[in-house]
Amino acid sequence: MNLLMIFAAVITGRITQWQHYTHFGGVNDVIVENSTVISATTGGVAFGTLEGGGVSWDSTWTCPGELSISDARCLARDGSGNLWVGTYGGGIDVELASGGFQHYGQLEGLPISMKVNCILPDSIIWAGTTEGLCSKELGYFEVWTVFSTGGGLPSDIVNCVAACDSGLFVGTTSGLVMLRSTGSPGDPSSWVSYPSLESISIQDIIVGPDTSWAATGEGLFYMAPGGTWQRTADYPGDQPVSLALDQGRLAVGGNGEAAVRTASGWDYDQGLGTQVVRSICWLDDQSLLMGQYDDFSVDRSSGSGVGIGYPGGWISSMPREPPPTISAAWMLI
Numbered sequence: 001m002n003l004l005m006i007f008a009a010v011i012t013g014r015i016t017q018w019q020h021y022t023h024f025g026g027v028n029d030v031i032v033e034n035s036t037v038i039s040a041t042t043g044g045v046a047f048g049t050l051e052g053g054g055v056s057w058d059s060t061w062t063c064p065g066e067l068s069i070s071d072a073r074c075l076a077r078d079g080s081g082n083l084w085v086g087t088y089g090g091g092i093d094v095e096l097a098s099g100g101f102q103h104y105g106q107l108e109g110l111p112i113s114m115k116v117n118c119i120l121p122d123s124i125i126w127a128g129t130t131e132g133l134c135s136k137e138l139g140y141f142e143v144w145t146v147f148s149t150g151g152g153l154p155s156d157i158v159n160c161v162a163a164c165d166s167g168l169f170v171g172t173t174s175g176l177v178m179l180r181s182t183g184s185p186g187d188p189s190s191w192v193s194y195p196s197l198e199s200i201s202i203q204d205i206i207v208g209p210d211t212s213w214a215a216t217g218e219g220l221f222y223m224a225p226g227g228t229w230q231r232t233a234d235y236p237g238d239q240p241v242s243l244a245l246d247q248g249r250l251a252v253g254g255n256g257e258a259a260v261r262t263a264s265g266w267d268y269d270q271g272l273g274t275q276v277v278r279s280i281c282w283l284d285d286q287s288l289l290m291g292q293y294d295d296f297s298v299d300r301s302s303g304s305g306v307g308i309g310y311p312g313g314w315i316s317s318m319p320r321e322p323p324p325t326i327s328a329a330w331m332l333i
Contacts, residue, residue, distance in 0.1 A: 022043035022044055022070055023041075023042070023043045024039070024041045024305060025043075025302045026293035026294065026303040027278060027279065027293060027303060027306055028042065028278050028291060029072075029073065029278070029279045030291040030306055031075050031077070031281065032281055032283065032289055033077070035049055035050045036050075038075055038083075039291055039306050040074060040075045041291075041305075042070070042072070042088075042293070042299065042301050043060075043071075044061050044062035044070045044072060045061040045067065045072050045075070045085055046059075046060045046318070046319045047059045047060070048319075050283070050308075053315065054315055054317055055306055055308065055317050057318070057319040057320075060319055066093065066095070068087060068105070069088070069089050069090030071087055071089060071090070071299070072086070073117055073118075074116060074117060074119050075119075076121050077121075078121035079121070080097055081097030082094050082095065082096050082097050083095040084119045084125075086119045086127060087115075087116060088115045088299075089113065089114055089115055090105070090114055091103060091105035091108075091110050091114040091116065092104040092127065104136075108141055109136070109140040109141035110129065110141050110143070111130070111132060112131070113129070113130055114129075115129055115130040116128070117157075118158070118159065120161045120163065120168075122163060124136065125137075125141075126168065128170070128171075129158060130157050131143065131145070131156055131157075132148075132153070132156045132158065133158050144185040148185075148186060149185055149191065150186070150187070151188055152177065152187075152188045152190060153177065154175040154177060154193070154198070154199075155173045156172075157172055157173040158171070158172050159173065159202055159203055159204075160203065160204050161205070162205040162206060162212075164207045164212065167180045167181040167192075169205045169212070171203070172201075172202060173201045173202075174198075175197050175199055175202065176200075176205070176214060176216075177192060177193050177194070178192040179191055180192065194229050196221070196230065197214065200216045200217055201216060201217035202214055202215070202216050203215040203240065204240075204243045206243040206244070208245050208250075210224065210225065213243050213245070214229065215243050215252065215254075216240070217239075219238060219240065220235040234265070234266065235259070235266070236266050236268040237254045237268065237270070239255035239256075239257070240253070240254045241253055241254050241276060242254075242278055242279050242280045244280045244281045244288070246282040249261070249262070251281075253276075253278070253279070254277060255277075255295060256271075256276070256295070258272060258280070258288070258290065258311050260310070267312070269311030269312050271312075272292070272314070274294050275294060275303060276293055276294075276295050277291070277292055278293055278300075279291035283308070287308065288308070290307045291305075291306055291307075292307055304316040305317055305318025306318060
């Protein structure tokens with residue numbers, strides 16, 4: 001009893017509020033809309049404006065607040081102007097063009113872990129998760145796995161998706177397949193497999209007018225119309241992660257490296273240290289925007305943020321202001 005009284009006397013008072021600090025340097029996806037930069041980070045979604053060769057950061061979304069969880073992994077804008085945010089453990093949050101937010105979680109059909117790697121909003125909303133490929137035609141998502149596709153899907157961990165003329169490319173940790181546009185995911189015959197990419201982790205896919213590209217754990221691959229997937233023999237890097245294509249110009253982000261394919265060869269930069277270029281996109285003829293995270297951070301929790309430049313020279317930045325104070329449910333009695 002005496003010990004309990006001493007403990008109660010020493011530990012008194014309450015913790016009624018916490019100051020919530022988050023890190024926006026671990027960037028998983030980035031998109032540019034006119035002069036606006038939107039980045040999905042493990043600390044939330046950050047919004048900035050392109051100014052003077054850099055980014056002036058304007059605002060952020062975090063949890064609690066606009067997001068169901070702060071770890072944002074992918075972004076997509078649909079044809080109606082809605083902004084889709086895939087999170088790693090909180091499902092999908094959508095900022096509606098008409099105002100407000102809509103959330104998709106377990107009750108709306110997403111897998112139990114709600115870890116979303118990629119989103120493709122089309123006539124069907126596609127979402128790649130750590131527990132299968134999800135499709136939404138009406139109000140709810142349906143989950144497609146190795147089992148429910150009859151082996152058509154090579155792995156339940158879906159890293160990337162990309163629409164093509166014949167259907168939908170689906171990149172997984174165990175290979176690349178295509179779902180025919182006229183087929184049903186539940187029919188094994190609807191899936192086209194590619195033996196040259198079997199059992200290879202697919203990090204990103206991009207479809208061009210005459211060539212499709214795949215960033216994989218075994219190097220950079222390409223496929224011309226009517227051809228097969230082949231390794232790009234002259235690619236100077238060895239760990240491609242992200243791809244961007246604009247008017248025939250291919251940009252490749254990798255683990256500590258970035259490269260641009262030109263008419264005369266490759267402009268290559270392997271001086272990014274421990275930064276993984278998880279997302280990359282073109283700004284103009286000689287300028288790229290890239291999202292980075294530190295390869296040695298836990299769950300991509302930190303990094304150098306968003307970089308602007310070209311192989312050989314980058315300027316990186318990220319939001320640094322703390323979000324507002326929030327109330328906490330924890331207290332000491």
